[in-house]
Structures are given as structure tokens and as C-alpha cells.
Amino acid sequence: VKIADAQQAAPPRTDRPDDARNEYADYAQLNTLLTLQRPGTDEPAELSFLVVTQIMELYFTLLRRDWELARAAMAADRPREAVTALRRGHGTQEALTGAWEALRTLTPPQFDAFRESFGVASGIQSYQYRHAEFLLGARHPRALAVHDRTPAIQAELRAQYEAPSLYDAALGLLRRRGLVVPDELVERDFGVQHEGDDRAVEAWREVYHGADRDLAGRDLADLADALFDAAERHLCWKQRHLVAVWRSMGDKPGSAGTSGAQWLERGVHRKYFPDLWTLRDSGW
Numbered sequence: 407v408k409i410a411d412a413q414q415a416a417p418p419r420t421d422r423p424d425d426a427r428n429e430y431a432d433y434a435q436l437n438t439l440l441t442l443q444r445p446g447t448d449e450p451a452e453l454s455f456l457v458v459t460q461i462m463e464l465y466f467t468l469l470r471r472d473w474e475l476a477r478a479a480m481a482a483d484r485p486r487e488a489v490t491a492l493r494r495g496h497g498t499q500e501a502l503t504g505a506w507e508a509l510r511t512l513t514p515p516q517f518d519a520f521r522e523s524f525g526v527a528s529g530i531q532s533y534q535y536r537h538a539e540f541l542l543g544a545r546h547p548r549a550l551a552v553h554d555r556t557p558a559i560q561a562e563l564r565a566q567y568e569a570p571s572l573y574d575a576a577l578g579l580l581r582r583r584g585l586v587v588p589d590e591l592v593e594r595d596f597g598v599q600h601e602g603d604d605r606a607v608e609a610w611r612e613v614y615h616g617a618d619r620d621l622a623g624r625d626l627a628d629l630a631d632a633l634f635d636a637a638e639r640h641l642c643w644k645q646r647h648l649v650a651v652w653r654s655m656g657d658k659p660g661s662a663g664t665s666g667a668q669w670l671e672r673g674v675h676r677k678y679f680p681d682l683w684t685l686r687d688s689g690w
């Protein structure tokens with residue numbers, strides 16, 4: 407759609423007359439955006455918490471878009487395009503992890519002062535985050551059950567759950583490029599988590615060795631690095647989240663009914679794309 411057509415077709419972005427005279431506000435939809443922060447208490451830290459939550463949701467949305475683009479590029483045998491999308495995502499991931507800074511000073515009394523504003527709401531219900539985790543290959547039916555009361559969101563998540571992850575798309579690409587990747591690793595039920603496979607580790611080893619010998623194979627090694635960087639950055643976000651929880655909530659239970667920090671601790675050791683980590687255990 408050309409910009410002129412889009413402007414004709416779209417309804418006015420705002421009914422606030424001032425926006426028409428402020429092109430920046432109009433483009434960024436500021437008068438809408440700035441009505442979306444409504445803390446339930448006077449505790450100043452609540453606005454920080456709310457804004458950081460909203461910012462992270464926007465970044466998860468960007469990540470999901472870029473990781474879906476990367477997956478599509480791999481499916482179309484365009485590894486360089488996939489790397490471009492993953493690298494754009496790395497920037498988003500850095501910004502996501504950096505966003506924890508704005509909550510660094512949140513103390514337990516401040517957090518308690520606004521906890522009742524969100525009641526039983528929990529980040530566990532963040533579906534954009536869950537899309538990102540599914541793209542990273544995480545599969546657990548409980549992650550879908552959280553959305554039992556919202557069928558449209560659940561259906562979209564289920565489609566993601568049953569679709570190839572970034573890693574599945576990468577293995578398919580490797581195979582079409584002539585590397586030895588067994589059928590059952592490529593034609594499989596994508597709703598089952600890939601827990602790692604030595605044959606896939608060998609295929610990645612060959613990718614790196616091939617890249618050393620022959621520059622033409624370098625694009626697959628770049629892809630492996632870009633996937634690894636995405637997995638590593640995701641872990642960093644999760645670790646900063648855990649530290650924020652330790653710092654502002656201690657070991658109290660979470661609003662979703664989990665044990666809180668203890669429950670989160672289990673997730674911060676997770677190696678997404680496990681074969682790329684196993685490769686590091688046994689030489690290179």
C-alpha cells in the first residue's frame with residue numbers, strides 16, 4: 407500500500423484536534439499512547455513498573471515479528487535474510503534487558519504498595535512473550551492452558567506451538583544444503599520439544615568446519631552464531647528478571663500462584679537450541 411493510499415483509506419488517527427497541527431504527535435499517536443498509563447495508586451514506582459511492562463510488551467512484539475521473518479527466510483533458503491532479522495532482534499533483546507534498569511530501585515515496600523493494582527495478573531499471561539519462547543523452541547502444554555479463558559489468543563498461540571521453531575527451520579535448511587540431518591529431526595511433530603540430538607550437533611560441527619575451509623559456507627555459520635546470540639540474550643533477560651524479583655519481592659509467592667523466584671530460578675539455566683550448546687562441550 408502506498409502511503410498516499412493508506413492515508414486515504416485509514417480513518418483519522420485521532421479525534422483530538424491538536425494532533426492535526428502536530429505531525430509528530432499524529433504519527434506516533436501520542437495522544438492515544440499517553441492515555442494508556444493508568445496506575446492504580448499514588449506510589450511513584452507503579453508508573454515505572456507499568457511503563458516498563460508496556461515497553462517490554464512492545465519489544466516482545468518486535469521480537470516475534472523478526473523471529474517469524476527469520477523463520478520464513480530459513481524456510482525459503484535465504485540464510486542471510488534470516489541473519490539480518492535475527493540481528494535486528496539482538497538489538498531489541500539488548501534494549502529489553504536494559505529496560506530492567508528503570509526498575510532497579512524498586513523496593514519490597516514500594517512493590518507491596520501497588521501490588522493490589524494488578525491482583526492476580528502475572529507476566530505468565532504475556533502472550534507475546536510466549537510466542538517468542540515458542541519460536542525459541544520451548545514447548546510445554548501448561549503454557550497454552552494459561553490461556554483457556556481467552557480462546558482467540560490461545561488459538562494463535564497453539565498455531566505457534568505446532569509450527570516449526572527457529573531451530574526446526576534451521577535444521578531443514580541445513581538438510582537442503584546437503585548436511586546430514588536425519589529425517590526424523592526435520593519431519594516431526596513440532597509440538598514436541600527438541601531436547602537435543604548428537605547427529606544435529608555433528609551437522610553444526612560440519613557447518614563450522616566447512617566455513618573454515620570454504621567461505622561459501624560461511625552464511626550457515628553466521629546463522630548458527632546469530633541463533634546462539636538470540637538464545638544467549640534471551641537467557642540474559644530472564645536472569646535480569648529473576649534478579650529484579652529477588653530484589654523487589656524476595657522469596658514471596660508470585661501473583662500467578664507459583665513459588666515466585668524459586669519457580670523462575672528453574673528457567674534461567676535453560677539452553678535454548680541445545681545442540682548449539684552441546685557443540686561447545688566436545689571440542690569444536
Ligand code: HEM
Pocket residue numbers: 455458459462463509512527528529530531532535647650651654655659660661662663664665666667669670673
Ligand atoms: C520487579 C518487578 C517484577 C516482579 C517482582 C515479577 C515477578 C514475577 C514472578 C514471581 C513470576 C512467576 C509467575 C508468577 O507466579 O506470577 C513472573 C513471571 C513473569 N514475568 Fe515478571 N515480575 C516483574 C516484572 C516483570 C516485567 C516488567 C515483565 C515484562 C513484561 C515481566 C514478565 C514476566 C514474564 C514473561 C513471566 C513469565 C516467565 C516464564 O513463563 O518463564 N515481569 N514475574
